[in-house]
Structure formats: structure tokens, C-alpha cells
Amino acid sequence: MHKDLLRLARSERAVRLHLLVCAVAAVLAGLLVLAQAELLSGVLSGAFTTAALLPLAAVVVVRALFGGLQGVAAGRTATALKSVLRGRLLSRLRDLGPARLTAHRSGELVTLAGRGLDALDPYITGYLPAVAVAGVVPLAVLVRLFVADLGTAVIVLLTLPLIPVFGALVGWQTKAVTERQWRALSRLGGHFLDVVRGLPTLRAFGRARYQATVIRQVADAHRSATMRTLRVAFLSSLVLELVASLSLALVAVPVGLRLLSGSLDLRTALLVLLLAPEAYIPLRAMGTKFHAAMEGVAAADDTFAVLEPDPEPAPEPEPEPESAPGSRRAPRPAPATDEAATGGDPAVLPPQGVPEIRLENVTVRYPGREDAALDDVSLVVAPGERLALVGESGAGKSTLLHLLLGFVTPSEGRVLVGGVDLSALDVDLWRRRLAFVPQRPHLFATSVADNIRLGSSASPEEVRAAAEAARAGEFVAALPEGYATVIGERGAGLSAGQRQRIALARAFCRPDAEMLLLDEPTARLDGRSEAAIVEATRTLAEGRTAVIVAHRPAMIDLADRVVRVEAGKVVSDHLVPRPSGGAEPVREPRTPDGAEPAQEPRTSGGAQVGGSR
Numbered sequence: 001m002h003k004d005l006l007r008l009a010r011s012e013r014a015v016r017l018h019l020l021v022c023a024v025a026a027v028l029a030g031l032l033v034l035a036q037a038e039l040l041s042g043v044l045s046g047a048f049t050t051a052a053l054l055p056l057a058a059v060v061v062v063r064a065l066f067g068g069l070q071g072v073a074a075g076r077t078a079t080a081l082k083s084v085l086r087g088r089l090l091s092r093l094r095d096l097g098p099a100r101l102t103a104h105r106s107g108e109l110v111t112l113a114g115r116g117l118d119a120l121d122p123y124i125t126g127y128l129p130a131v132a133v134a135g136v137v138p139l140a141v142l143v144r145l146f147v148a149d150l151g152t153a154v155i156v157l158l159t160l161p162l163i164p165v166f167g168a169l170v171g172w173q174t175k176a177v178t179e180r181q182w183r184a185l186s187r188l189g190g191h192f193l194d195v196v197r198g199l200p201t202l203r204a205f206g207r208a209r210y211q212a213t214v215i216r217q218v219a220d221a222h223r224s225a226t227m228r229t230l231r232v233a234f235l236s237s238l239v240l241e242l243v244a245s246l247s248l249a250l251v252a253v254p255v256g257l258r259l260l261s262g263s264l265d266l267r268t269a270l271l272v273l274l275l276a277p278e279a280y281i282p283l284r285a286m287g288t289k290f291h292a293a294m295e296g297v298a299a300a301d302d303t304f305a306v307l308e309p310d311p312e313p314a315p316e317p318e319p320e321p322e323s324a325p326g327s328r329r330a331p332r333p334a335p336a337t338d339e340a341a342t343g344g345d346p347a348v349l350p351p352q353g354v355p356e357i358r359l360e361n362v363t364v365r366y367p368g369r370e371d372a373a374l375d376d377v378s379l380v381v382a383p384g385e386r387l388a389l390v391g392e393s394g395a396g397k398s399t400l401l402h403l404l405l406g407f408v409t410p411s412e413g414r415v416l417v418g419g420v421d422l423s424a425l426d427v428d429l430w431r432r433r434l435a436f437v438p439q440r441p442h443l444f445a446t447s448v449a450d451n452i453r454l455g456s457s458a459s460p461e462e463v464r465a466a467a468e469a470a471r472a473g474e475f476v477a478a479l480p481e482g483y484a485t486v487i488g489e490r491g492a493g494l495s496a497g498q499r500q501r502i503a504l505a506r507a508f509c510r511p512d513a514e515m516l517l518l519d520e521p522t523a524r525l526d527g528r529s530e531a532a533i534v535e536a537t538r539t540l541a542e543g544r545t546a547v548i549v550a551h552r553p554a555m556i557d558l559a560d561r562v563v564r565v566e567a568g569k570v571v572s573d574h575l576v577p578r579p580s581g582g583a584e585p586v587r588e589p590r591t592p593d594g595a596e597p598a599q600e601p602r603t604s605g606g607a608q609v610g611g612s613r
Contacts, residue, residue, distance in 0.1 A: 005123075005300055008084065015080045019128070022073035026129035029066035030137035033278050034144055035059050041270035074125035081124060082117045085303055089113055092307050111189030112306075116182075116299030123293035123300075130289045134282040141279040145272065149264070152251055152272045156279050159247035163280060166239050167287035177232050178294035181225035186302075188218045229294075240287045244280040251276045354514045354545055355418030357381040357404065362413035364399055364568075373399040375568040376413070386546040388559030388576075396568040397549045398439075401517050404547065405436060435513035435540070439520045439549075441503030443491035448476055449483040452505045466508035469539060471532040472501035497529025504536050516546040522555055530554060 009015045039056040042048035093109065138160060145153035195211045255272055258264040357380070364374040374396045381387050389397040402408040403415060406427040415422040417430070432455075443451050449463045458466065463483060467473045475498055479485040491499040500521055507516065521537065522530040534554045541558065550556050557576070564572040 005081070005120075009077075009081060012080065012084050015077060015084060018073045018077040018080060019124075022070050022077055022129055023132040025066045025070040025073060026133050027136050029063050029070065030133040030278075030282060031140055032059055032063045032066070033137070034140060034275070036063070037271055037274040037278070041267050041274055044270055045265075045267035047267050070129055071125070074129060078121050078124040082120060085117055085120075085300075086113055088307055089117075089303055109306075111186050112299060112302055115185070115189070116302065117296075119296035119299050120293075121296065122289065123296040126289040127286070127293040130282065130286040134286040137282045138279045141275050145275060145279070148268055148275075149255075149272050152255060152276065155250050155254070156247070156276055159243075159250060160279060160283070162243050162247065163240060163283040163287065166243055167236070167283070167290070177225070177229045179298045181222070181229045182295055182298035182302075184218070184222040184225040188215075188222050191215065191218055237288055240284050244277075244284050247280060248277060354383040356383055356416075357515075357545070357547075358416040358419075359400075359403075360413050360416065362403065362410045362415060364396075364403065364408055365411045372411070372568050374403070374410075377568070377570055378413075379563065379570060379573075381545060381547060384543065384545055385561060386541055386548065386559045388556045388562045389547065389549045389565055390551065390556065390562055391565040395565040397565050398519055399568075400565070401436075401519055401547065401549060404515075404517060405434065406430065432510075433513055434515050434517060435507035435510045435544075436517045437500075437503045437507055437519065437521050441491075441499055441506075443487060443494070443499055443502060445486065445488060447484050447486050448479065448502065451487065451502055452483075453509055454506055456509045458509045462509060463505075466505040467502075469508045470501045470504035470536045472498070472505050475501075495529075497532070500529070500533055501536065504533065504540065507540055508536075514544055516541055516544050516548075518546065518548040518550075518555075520549050520551060520555075522550075522552055534558065 009019050036056065036059045039048065039052050039059065043050070043052050043056065090113070142153060142156060142160070145156055192215060195215060252273060255264065255269050259266065259269045359377055359379040362374055362377045363372050365372050377396075377400070389400060391397055399408060403410065404422075406422065409423060417425060422430070444454075448467075449460065452458070452463050452466055460483070464473065467476055467483075476483060476485075487493055491502075494502070504521070507513065518537065522533050530552065531554070537548075537555070538558055546558075548555055548559060550559070556562060559576055561573070561575050563570055
């Protein structure tokens with residue numbers, strides 16, 4: 001049985017209750033076969049009068065009721081367990097963030113959350129009750145056979161283990177072919193979704209027909225894997241039925257000979273012949289339902305693989321208390337659970353007011369990559385400061401934003417928000433105080449108003465005010481139904497600049513957000529759209545702390561301070577020259593304690609050389 005699924009079922013009260021009712025009802029229905037066999041053998045042999053037909057009918061009715069109760073409880077167990085799994089899966093995908101989420105193909109995740117978890121139904125409604133019955137009923141039948149006829153009981157005792165042995169041998173092969181079939185289905189779902197999303201690009205490059213051929217090949221591979229799985233399932237059923245039939249023949253032939261010779265009375269013979277099949281039936285049913293449940297088990301394995309937390313990085317050796325002079329790396333800061341930072345509370349509320357953001361020797365490493373995305377970065381963002389992050393693509397700028405959003409956790413060092421470790425904060429409450437505008441904002445297939453008020457309870461008037469502030473009111477009003485217009489998935493039908501302005505309007509709908517995070521909001525925009533976005537961003541950043549990833553001069557001019565990032569390191573940190581006050585002197589990166597470090601040699605342009613800590 002799947003240990004992770006059972007552990008999850010035991011941890012959820014509703015699931016545990018329904019599963020217990022399902023198992024108890026199945027076992028009681030199985031045990032009632034003993035009473036049914038006793039009454040039926042007595043009536044057929046003449047030992048009981050016809051008055052025994054009434055309790056016999058009652059036993060049959062009660063068995064049917066228990067069977068119905070088992071079915072209802074099993075259905076509710078499956079529904080509750082799948083709901084819990086889907087909820088945890090979606091929460092996990094949300095917590096992974098966009099950086100680590102790219103390790104999973106979206107099509108495979110869609111298949112897993114939909115068709116994959118639905119495949120758990122045969123496992124929960126069929127296999128688990130069959131396991132409970134197989135663990136109790138054959139033993140009870142065997143005990144009754146020992147009381148009724150020792151010879152028959154010995155035959156059943158010797159032949160009964162053959163069914164689970166052959167079932168296990170075939171089950172190993174079934175598990176392997178079912179996993180291959182599930183992998184083929186995941187590849188088909190993932191590839192098909194990717195092709196549908198990229199169909200305009202494929203048609204533009206003349207590769208649409210080729211991808212149709214690829215999909216046909218992947219579908220054929222899935223069909224072949226499915227047929228192999230069905231072939232193994234049919235062969236396993238044949239093996240189990242053959243073993244059970246031969247075992248019953250070993251019981252029936254001696255019983256018939258002894259009955260003819262007079263050494264066995266009719267009632268005992270009937271009881272033995274009625275009970276012996278019931279010892280094999282639960283094991284055969286368990287083997288049959290095992291094959292039907294294997295696809296769900298494979299999907300459950302993939303689900304729990306996604307739900308597993310990321311492995312903790314191996315701790316580095318702690319530096320000696322007295323480091324050698326000139327050592328580059330300072331002693332590691334206190335861990336996230338430090339009492340001074342968190343007050344001993346594992347999840348504390350974010351500090352009130354516009355907080356100071358402080359990065360202390362932060363290093364971020366993504367799984368499967370040798371180079372660090374951020375390498376020993378120390379940075380301070382003062383309350384109300386507008387900071388621009390510049391540098392080449394892949395330098396680590398977006399990683400820094402994802403660090404502040406809580407999508408990424410540092411491998412080393414820590415991020416302090418108002419003096420409190422970000423890892424100790426309630427991340428949901430922290431994100432409510434952020435306004436985030438990504439480089440490629442995702443718009444959902446719903447109305448413009450619902451897209452703007454995403455994550456807030458803004459009224460229609462507030463939505464319109466946010467759109468006007470983001471310079472989106474004019475084009476939204478020109479849509480067929482205005483703010484009630486349903487836009488296509490991912491903003492289909494809108495230009496890049498219009499999608500970006502709707503994303504900015506979302507930020508305007510969060511008036512309580514004290515920190516603004518922008519990830520290249522003017523990338524791939526024309527001059528007119530860029531001017532509108534820059535002006536809206538200037539208004540949005542007033543009175544807030546802003547961290548802006550920027551390439552274009554217009555966005556950089558919004559900042560009070562520019563930090564250049566190269567290869568995951570901060571290489572320069574300077575104030576933006578203002579015409580009214582002249583050029584500000586270049587500042588070195590701030591140390592974690594806020595003190596200015598000793599002056600380093602500078603280039604002729606005034607930027608620091610090798611200034612990262």
C-alpha cells in the first residue's frame with residue numbers, strides 16, 4: 001500500500017473517518033458470508049426448517065446494505081483525499097515560485113492535477129477496501145473450516161498462499177509497465193499543451209505539420225504502453241483464476257468422494273463447498289483491483305515528489321571565532337530562527353510601516369546549477385528609497401526580486417525585513433504588503449475588472465481609478481464591454497503595452513502596499529507605451545520603497561540609487577545624479593551594519609571595480 005497516501009489519510013480527519021467507515025463496512029460484509037453459508041447449508045441439507053429462510057434473507061439484505069455503505073464511504077474518501085492532494089499540490093506550486101516552477105513542464109502538472117489524481121479512484125474505492133477484506137475474511141473462513149473439516153482446512157491453508165505469491169510476482173511487472181504508461185501519458189499531455197500554446201510560432205516557422213507528426217508518435221507510444229499494461233493485467237487475472245480454480249478442485253474432489261463414501265455428512269460438505277471459495281475470492285479481488293489502481297499509484301508518486309520539500313543544502317564548515325586578517329567571507333549570520341530576530345515565534349507578523357530591507361551575505365543556488373544565482377550579496381534598501389537594479393540578462397536581478405517575494409530562499413545568509421528574518425514571517429501577510437509587476441504579467445480569461453482587482457476587494461470605482469492612474473482607462477473604455485470585457489487567456493487580444501498597463505493597474509489597486517517590485521516593466525514596448533508606463537510608475541512609486549529591475553534609461557531615471565549586478569555579485573552602488581543638485585558621489589555597497597566601507601580604487605567612469613562583498 002502507498003505509505004504516503006495512508007499517512008495523509010490518517011492526518012486528515014474527514015478522510016480518516018470516511019476511510020474507516022469504508023473498511024469496516026467492507027469487512028463486516030465479508031464476515032457475514034460465514035452466517036450466510038451456515039444458514040444456506042442448513043436449509044439445503046434439511047437440518048434447518050424453511051423458517052431459516054427469513055434470517056437468510058435478512059443476512060443477504062444486511063450484506064447488501066453494508067456493500068452500499070462501503071461504496072458511499074469509499075466515494076467520499078476518494079473525493080476528500082483528492083481535494084486535499086489538489087489543494088496541497090496547488091499550494092506547493094504557488095510556494096515554489098516562478099524560478100523553481102520551471103523545473104516542471106506545465107502540461108505534465110496539468111495532467112497530474114487533473115487526470116492523474118482522478119486515477120486514484122480505483123485505488124481508494126477498490127484496492128484499499130479489498131486489502132482490508134483480504135486481511136480478515138480469509139483468516140475467519142480458515143478458522144471455521146478447521147472447526148468443520150480438518151482435511152479441507154489443511155488443503156486451503158497450503159494452497160491459499162499461492163495466490164498472493166503469484167500476485168506479487170505479476171504485480172512487480174504490472175507496476176513497471178503501468179509507470180511507463182503513466183510517463184507516456186504525462187509526456188503526451190505536456191507536449192500537446194506546449195504545442196497548442198506555441199501554435200502561432202510553429203505556424204510562422206512552418207513547423208506545425210511536423211509537430212502534428214510528433215504528437216502522433218507520442219500518442220502511439222502511449223497507446224502501445226496502454227496495451228502492454230492491459231495485456232499484463234489480463235494475463236495476471238488468468239494466472240490468479242487458474243490458481244484459485246485448481247485450489248478449489250483440490251478441495252471439491254476429496255469432499256465429493258468422502259460424501260459418496262459416507263464419511264462426511266451433507267451439511268458439512270455443503271458448508272465446506274460454500275466457504276472454500278470465499279477464502280480465495282478476497283485475495284483474487286485484491287489482485288484484480290491492484291492492476292486497476294496502479295496508474296493512480298504512479299500519479300500519487302509524482303504528486304508526493306512535487307510536494308516533498310527541497311533538500312537542505314549541505315552546511316558549510318563554520319569559520320573559527322578568530323578569522324585570519326583579510327578573510328573575504330565574514331562569519332555566517334545567525335540562523336533564521338534566531339531569538340533576537342524572530343522572538344522565538346516560528347511565523348511572526350511583518351513589522352508595521354515601510355520597513356528597511358537588508359540582505360546579509362545572501363547566496364542563492366538553484367538545483368541542478370553549479371554557479372550561484374546570487375553570490376554573497378549584502379545590500380540595504382532604506383524605507384522609501386527607489387532602487388534600480390541593472391546588469392546583463394542572467395546576472396541575478398530577477399532572483400533578487402524573487403528573494404524579496406519569498407519565492408526563493410537563501411542557501412546562505414538571510415534577508416531581514418525591518419530587522420526580522422523574512423523566513424520567519426507569515427509569507428502571505430508579507431506579500432499582501434507588496435505590489436509586484438512582472439516582466440510578463442499573466443492575465444486570466446476573465447473580465448478586465450477582475451484582472452485588475454486580482455488579490456484585492458476593490459470596488460468598481462476603485463478599479464476605474466486604478467486603471468486611469470496606470471494610463472489604461474482610455475483603451476479599456478474602447479473595448480466592446482468596457483471593464484466587463486472578457487479577455488482571452490494570457491491577455492490574448494491585447495498588446496504588450498496594454499497588458500503591462502493592466503498589471504500596473506493591479507498594483508494601483510493595492511493602496512496599502514508599502515513596497516513596489518518591478519521586473520523590467522518596459523521591456524519589448526514601443527516609445528509611446530514606454531512613456532505611459534514610466535509616468536504611471538513614477539506616480540505609483542511615490543511614498544513607497546521601490547526596487548526596479550531596469551535596462552532602459554527612462555526607468556533608471558526614476559531611481560534614487562542604481563545597483564549594478566554581474567554574475568550574481570553587486571559590483572557597483574551609486575546615487576543617481578540629479579540636475580538640480582549636481583552629481584552625487586559614488587557610494588560603495590553598504591555593509592550589513594550600515595557603515596560605509598573603506599574607499600576602493602574606482603574606474604574613470606566613477607563605478608566601483610570588484611566592489612562586491
